[in-house]
Amino acid sequence: MDGVFNQPEFGPCPACGVLLQVEVFPALFRKISTGRSGEAIMVEGESSCFYHPQKKAVLPCDGCGRFLCALCDCLFDGRHFCPACLETGKSKGKIQNLENQRTLYDGIALALAIFPMIIFYFTIITAPMALFVAIRYWKAPQSILRRTKIRFIAAIVVSLLQIAGWITLFIFLATRHGTHV
Amino acid sequence: MEPMSEIHYRRLTRSRARGTFAVAFQSRASLWLGPDHLLCVDSSGYAETYKRFYLRDIQAVTIQETKRRTLWNVILVVPLVGCLAGLLTSLSSAPNDSPAVIVWLIVSVIFLVPFLFNNIFGTACVCQLRTAVQIEELPSLCRVRKTRRILDKVRPLIVAAQGGEIPAEAVSAWMRDWAASSAGVPPAGTVADNPNIPPGLAP
Numbered sequence: 001m002d003g004v005f006n007q008p009e010f011g012p013c014p015a016c017g018v019l020l021q022v023e024v025f026p027a028l029f030r031k032i033s034t035g036r037s038g039e040a041i042m043v044e045g046e047s048s049c050f051y052h053p054q055k056k057a058v059l060p061c062d063g064c065g066r067f068l069c070a071l072c073d074c075l076f077d078g079r080h081f082c083p084a085c086l087e088t089g090k091s092k093g094k095i096q097n098l099e100n101q102r103t104l105y106d107g108i109a110l111a112l113a114i115f116p117m118i119i120f121y122f123t124i125i126t127a128p129m130a131l132f133v134a135i136r137y138w139k140a141p142q143s144i145l146r147r148t149k150i151r152f153i154a155a156i157v158v159s160l161l162q163i164a165g166w167i168t169l170f171i172f173l174a175t176r177h178g179t180h181v
Numbered sequence: 182m183e184p185m186s187e188i189h190y191r192r193l194t195r196s197r198a199r200g201t202f203a204v205a206f207q208s209r210a211s212l213w214l215g216p217d218h219l220l221c222v223d224s225s226g227y228a229e230t231y232k233r234f235y236l237r238d239i240q241a242v243t244i245q246e247t248k249r250r251t252l253w254n255v256i257l258v259v260p261l262v263g264c265l266a267g268l269l270t271s272l273s274s275a276p277n278d279s280p281a282v283i284v285w286l287i288v289s290v291i292f293l294v295p296f297l298f299n300n301i302f303g304t305a306c307v308c309q310l311r312t313a314v315q316i317e318e319l320p321s322l323c324r325v326r327k328t329r330r331i332l333d334k335v336r337p338l339i340v341a342a343q344g345g346e347i348p349a350e351a352v353s354a355w356m357r358d359w360a361a362s363s364a365g366v367p368p369a370g371t372v373a374d375n376p377n378i379p380p381g382l383a384p
Contacts, residue, residue, distance in 0.1 A: 005356065006349040010246055019246040023332060024352045026343040028240035032313055096188055097218075100231050107226045143229055145190055145213060145222065 038069035051082070061085055093141055102144060105137035106151035113158040127162035130155050190215050193331050194321035196224060210320040212331070217342065219310075219335065221319060232317065234310055236335075236342035241311040244328050249305035257296040264289040302326070 004011040010019040038055040041048055047057040049069035057067035063085030074081045077097055081089070089095030093102075112130035116122035134155045142149075196209035208230075213220040219239075221232040268285035308322035322328040340346045 005352040006347065010244075021244040023242040023336065024347060025239055025241065025339050026345060026347055027238055027313070028311075029347075029355065097233065101228060102231075103228050104224070104226065111227065143222075143224075144188070144220075144231065145229075 036070035036073075038071035063089065096144060099144065102141060104143060105133055105140055106142060106147070106149065106155070109134040109137070109155035110151045110158075113155040113162070117162075123162040124166055127159040127166070130159040131163070134159070188215050190220055193219075193334070194327065196222075197321045197323060199223070199320045212319060212321045214335065214338075221317070221321075234312060234317070236339045238312045239310060239339050239343075240313060242332060243309045243311065244322075244325065244332075245307045245309070246325065247305045247307055249323075250299055250303070253299045254296065257292050257299065261289065261292040261296055264292060 004013065004020055005022050005024050007021065010021050012018070013020045038049065038052060038058075040054060041056050047067050049055045049057050049072055050066035051072050052069050055069035055071065058070050059068060059073060059080055060066065061068055061082040062079040063081050066082055068080070068082050072082055074083060074086050076086065076095070086095070086098065090098040093099050109130050112126050112133060116126040134152045138149070138152060190213035193212040193214050196211035198209050208223040208225045211222050211224070213222060215233070217236055219234040219236070221234070223230045223232075264285055268282065268289055271279060271281040271285050302324045303326040305323060306325045306328055308319045308328050310317050310319055322331060
């Protein structure tokens with residue numbers, strides 16, 4: 001087992017001989033704490049949990065202020081939430097650390113503006129779509145990483161150029177048709 | 182509920198495709214450092230998914246050397262040698278400005294550039310991060326040198342978050358004890374423990 005854990009270089013795995021470097025941290029040896037179930041109310045008139053009226057309230061939810069028992073107390077980022085607030089925070093994106101997915105509307109708008117140019121006939125449909133997506137989702141939350149609005153701007157510029165091109169083409173065809181008549 | 186303030190992340194690695202041969206179709210993963218966690222971002226270009234690994238929860242980081250660099254060298258060297266042979270033949274048999282020379286030169290460069298990068302980046306590896314509830318591969322850490330560089334940056338933060346470092350000897354001793362105590366005892370959750378579990382569920 002020596003020569004594998006917390007060493008600066010690779011060492012062979014004692015079982016299969018594969019070269020490994022393993023950094024072990026104290027969390028590996030930490031026991032997983034068990035959850036609390038909440039105390040039952042002993043004295044009448046004691047504050048009770050909003051979700052479990054038979055259990056004693058221990059603190060209020062930092063989100064909605066409802067009283068919570070130890071079972072309903074969800075500690076997250078140093079704040080105490082009830083399960084409902086955690087769910088709301090996740091679904092509405094109010095607790096950023098709970099979000100595990102975001103749609104990149106700027107990427108969608110740019111793809112709608114750029115890729116159909118390969119077969120440019122499609123741009124008659126996709127250019128207004130790209131413009132719509134860019135304007136509709138301009139203020140929508142983007143990536144949680146820092147990201148500029150350059151993709152939105154590029155999508156708007158490209159789609160406006162495409163729309164202008166189509167309008168020009170139609171005007172040209174209409175006027176040419178008109179002069180022939 | 183008031184929204185929490187925006188978290189600023191520091192980039193640790195650039196994005197890299199999860200599959201070697203699926204650059205265009207699969208999501209790309211990158212690694213970022215937050216105030217108290219590592220963030221693994223999988224991006225398809227149209228959506229991003231996030232996995233957070235809190236520094237206080239990281240139990241171990243494993244780096245395993247792989248043969249991917251050698252494999253790519255073999256894959257790239259064969260056509261590269263063929264192209265260089267073609268280039269030399271064209272140079273010797275035709276004037277320098279012939280189209281054949283230019284074509285051989287372009288094709289040689291196409292193989293030469295990835296070959297050079299493959300060797301500049303160094304030995305390939307697979308990096309896995311272990312917490313109490315998961316073992317997650319970090320696809321963006323695929324070269325030993327880069328992985329060690331990132332680990333050197335992150336290690337002090339993990340150690341600080343967990344309140345100290347464990348000496349290598351202590352870990353080895355603990356692992357020896359653990360191996361000795363679990364020798365001959367089947368791990369929990371196997372078929373031997375519970376005859377009602379179908380064999381397919383055994384780890």
